[in-house]
Every structure is written in C-alpha cells, then in structure tokens.
Amino acid sequence: MTRTNPTHRRITLHDVAQYCGVSYQTVSRVVNNNPHVSKETRRRVLRAIKDMNYQPNHVARSLVTRRSNLLEVITFGSNHYGPSQMVAHVERAARLQGYNLILTNISEMSLDEIRAAINSLSGRLVDGLIMITPVAGVEFEELADLCDGIPFVMIDTQLGSTTPSVVINQRHGSQLATQHLIEIGHRAICEISGPLNWYGANARHESWRDTLMTAGITPGPSVEGDWTAVGGYAAARRLIESGANYTALVVGNDQMALGAMRALRESGLRVPEDVSVVGFDDIPEAVCFEPPLTTIRQDFDLLGSQSVEYLLDLMKRPDTPLQQRVLYPTLIERQSTRPPGQP
Amino acid sequence: MTRTNPTHRRITLHDVAQYCGVSYQTVSRVVNNNPHVSKETRRRVLRAIKDMNYQPNHVARSLVTRRSNLLEVITFGSNHYGPSQMVAHVERAARLQGYNLILTNISEMSLDEIRAAINSLSGRLVDGLIMITPVAGVEFEELADLCDGIPFVMIDTQLGSTTPSVVINQRHGSQLATQHLIEIGHRAICEISGPLNWYGANARHESWRDTLMTAGITPGPSVEGDWTAVGGYAAARRLIESGANYTALVVGNDQMALGAMRALRESGLRVPEDVSVVGFDDIPEAVCFEPPLTTIRQDFDLLGSQSVEYLLDLMKRPDTPLQQRVLYPTLIERQSTRPPGQP
C-alpha cells in the first residue's frame, strides 16, 4: 500500500476536492451517493478518494447529522452463558446492519450502575440501546427517563412486561422439561432453580411448580442455586441431605445440572437410573456430560437478530408500537432422563 | 428528576453560559477542570450544569481534540472460553480507566476480515486497538500498516513475536501439565491438541512434545481437536481406535477434556484409574467434571488489565518501547490424574 499521506494529517473532503478541482460539496455528494453528480465527475472523484485513501470522518459527520451509527449494549452477568451468547449474537446482527457496538458490562444490577453506564455514554450520541437485564429491579419508567429519548430494547426481561423487549418464554421451556418428566412417569420431581431475583430463574421456577400442580402432583422441594456448577453441586447436596424423596430433578441451567449430577453420584445415586435430570440452555458441552444431558435449547441467534431488528425499527419510526417479541425454546432429549425405576 | 429541557434539544455550553452570565469558554474551563476560574464563578457554573443537566457532547469534543475515549477490540473466536473471558476483562479494565469499548467480532481470521473491521472504524477516531488474534496468519508489518498510526496491542499472539503484545506462556502451561504426569510416573502420554493454526494450541503441542523428549520419553500420538467438547470426543475416539497404548492424556482445553473423558468411559476406560487426563484453562465447570479435572489455570483478569495498561502507555507515549508482556499459568491438581496402575 502506498502511503500517500506522510504527515499523518487526516485527508479531508477539501483535500480530495482540491486534488480533482471540484468543490468539497461535490465530493460529499459522491461519498453519500447523491444522484446529482455527473458520471464523469463521480468517476474522477472516486478515483481520487481511492488514490488518496480518503476515509470520511465519522465524528464530524455525527456532529451534524446527530447520528453515530453506534449501538450500545449494557449487559449484566456476562460471564454466564446466556448473556455472553446474547452479546455475541447482538454484535453480529448489529454489524450486519452496518452498526458498531459499544459494550458495557455492569457488575451489579442496580439503577445506579445502569445510570452510570448510560451517563458515560450520553454525549456519544449513541443511536440506540440494548439492555440485557435479566434481573429484577429496574422499571420501564425509570429507564425511559434515563434514556431520555434514545430508543432502547430490553432482552431477557420479564415476560409480560410493557417494555419494548425480546424474550424467550422461559415458562414454556420449564414446562417442556417438567411435562417431559411427567410423561415418562415421574411423580416426585424436585428443582434446583437459578437465583430467583433473575426473571428467567423465577419464571422457570414458577412454571415448574404450576406444571406439577396442574398435573395434580405435589411439587417436591426446590432449592436455589447460583447458575454455576459449584453452586449446583452445593444445592444438590442440600437437597440430598434434606432426605427428600424424588426420582427426577429439574435444574435451572446446564452448568448447575453438571454440579448436581456430580453430587448425586457422590451420594451413590445414578443418573438416570435412580434420578433423572433435565437442564436448561443446551450449552455445547451438555452432549458430552456423563450422561449426555436432556435439556432445553434457546435460540440466542434469533434473539440477537430480533433485538437489533426491533431496535432499528424503533429508531427509524419512533411511533413503532411497543411490543414484546417472544421466542420459544425446545426440548432436547438425551440420556439423563428415563422412566423411573428402569435399571 | 425534573425535565428542564422539554424540547429535547441538547443543552450546550452556550446555554449554560447564558444561563449564568459568563462566556462559553468559562463553562468549558469548568468542565475541563482548568484552574483559571475563580472559586465563585466555578461554583455558579457547576450549579447551572447540574440544574440544567448539561452533558458535554463527546462528538464535538472529539472533533477538535482528535481523541474519542474509545478503545476497539477486534476478537476472533469469541464463542470460545478464552477469547470471551479476555473480552470481558478487557472491557472492565478499559472502563476503569475511563474508556468505552467498541467490540468487533470477526468470523474468520483473515487479513481481509481484519481490514474490514479496521476500515469500518477508521474515521471513528478510535484511540487504540486491542486485537485478540490467537490464530496465525497476520503479520506485524501488515497490521501496523493497516492501523496507520493508531496504537495497538495484541493478546494471545505468538510467543516471541515482536508485536506489542500481552500473552500467556502456553509453553510453560503445557510443560507444567506434561511434567506433572511424568513426575507421578507416566511414560506413555498422548495428546489431544487444539487446532494447530492457533498459536496457543501449537505452543502447547510443541511444549508437550519437547517436555517428553527432554525427559527421554517418546511422545505418544497426538490428534487434533477443535476446542469443543464434541471435537474432543471425536479426537479421543480416533485415538482409541488407533489402538495406541497410553496411560495419560494431555488435552488442549477443558471442554475437549470433557469430551475425551466421555469417549474413554464409553470404551470402558476409567479416569483416572486407567487413563489420567489433564486439561487447560480451568473453566469454572472443571471442578465438577467426572472426575474433577486437573488442569492449567490462566489469569485472564490480569491479561485484560495488562493489555489495557500497556495500550494506554502506547497511547500516551508513542515511543514506549515495544514489548511482549508474558504471564504464567499455574497447575491445578484435581482427581483426573493419578500414578499409572493405581486402582
């Protein structure tokens, strides 16, 4: 590559214009594909742009257009599988639409942290905001106030919320899991839930209970984990030590299921012969668990692209009606579940 | 919060200046903590800023200062544990230093993709660039040319490279793993490596081989995996079917170790009684594997903060000597390794 600009001063519209003897406006028109440029001039200008390696200055452009082509993602709990997948897929979807992404990870799901994150960005003229806020504690009103006019979409918030959002129907997922266990004959079904202040964990928990009640089955005890394998292990130990009687276990995610299965085995219980286990997420490792885990698959790819699409709608037409787009998870049957009492 | 600005026009320096009867320059000085403002004026201006909820316009500021307070991360393979951890920790470190982060995920480790990523940003006046480029194929010269003056740091690149970079000494890690197996008595040690076009995978592979040779042991066969559990499973199957004889297995990461252990067990081999297995990464789940996995821990937190720190050095003083900062991983002993022939 030839270095046309040894002084390292950025090339501007004016430089290009001067170079090929037109006005800066004409160059601007060429850059922006404005039709009012003659074929010949356009050719010459394009040539010059290439020769001089001109790169439009986004910052100057933003200053006048008041748009930045920048989307912001504020995410909580990004070291968990779900949120990190969401971020990755949102980034991909955004880039396909020509947007760059600013990533902000908050370590605590409080309004203060969110406020700080938004404030640190205000002034950057971010065009839109995606919030991955799987934890209770923030209301739509406050958020809308904070965002002060810039469109936003929430991912993984409460089902039924009136916030513009895209969610996966966790209730449905948990129902699939529980129903599956009922259908193959289980009647004593316990649960290890995620932290219940997470919307998803709570929804899965309630749906587990409701599904059992509807089937006329008394829910076994439920213990709360922290999404991690170690937390799942500890939760399962508590369950075991409580002396509860059960033949199946619904677990809030796959990592905890891993830990739980380990605890079960340590207590001499076999999976699935003595206890069936079903997870949630279908992480890529689940198929290699011992035994391969029956679980609920969520389509994070679709979640990401839907969020970006919806956000772009809101940006283009601020009067887009508020909606909650709901996606549905599916059951993946593997070897960790089996009718009770089958050796 | 009182909405002082119902028209939704952004409040500017001028508005604040007019409001408290000073010039815009004075307000600018207050905002930038310039000492040449009297105590009384500063008090008044600060008051007004708060009252009117003034937020400096970063875009306008960037236009004149030619700085954006924006760092860019270009990452490859972000759905793998290592890269995603690096991103998370880099983000955290950057934010602590007052920088926001633009995230770009490339799907192919080619110069073209990197070029596209950098071009899409040129013009955003990004202050610095961090590249997570664990795969061979990009040379310093090309990169420096592409970046055209903006400082950059690479993470997880080749050990010994003359690129400004922060890396973990993978050779050392693999040596720890292999040495550990040798010390407890193993002599027939195979390997499942990561994709060998990844620097890390290659370094671990070579170090595994070298460590064995140095100890006077002939390396067992090595098969290549793809970092995933399923890939590890497949690799282990190939190894098993090859009829090779071994008592221990060095695996390129923990996920593949999970898959490998599953394959071993399916073939009637017990871990660690028949085969010892050691992984790499120490993912949070490794402690709950069956059995808990002996592995190599990498300090991604430190990696992230070191990268940002180094990048900031480069930004402040472009004459900062190029260096490669090298971090060292540690061995975590669990139950997947045991002297051979011990029931």
Add this chain to the structure above:
DNA sequence: CTTTTGGATGTGAAGGTTCACAAACAAGAT
C-alpha cells in the same frame, strides 16, 4: 428568440467543542 425547466455544481452556515490569543483588571514592586 425568449422563457421555463432541471440537472450539475458551488457557497455560506451550522453543529458543539477546544485551542491560541487578547483584553481587562487587581495587586505588588519600583
């Protein structure tokens, strides 16, 4: 031949900030 039309191009202003410099003023030194 004059008028109208419309496409191609150029000019001035604006967007919100910082930088360099000038002005005003007060206090201390001569």
Add this chain to the structure above:
DNA sequence: ATCTTGTTTGTGAACCTTCACATCCAAAAG
C-alpha cells in the same frame, strides 16, 4: 504615580462534515 506581573475572563478560529440555498448552464418548450 507608573510599571510589572499574574489571574480571570472573553473572542475568533478551527475541527470536518452536512444542509439549505443560490448559481450556472444547457436543453426543451412556448
């Protein structure tokens, strides 16, 4: 009283674009 010094404040320009409008010219229409 005058000069110097230093502190506080204000002014103009610059950063690089886009937008709104004006101008120019050629071709078509009357």
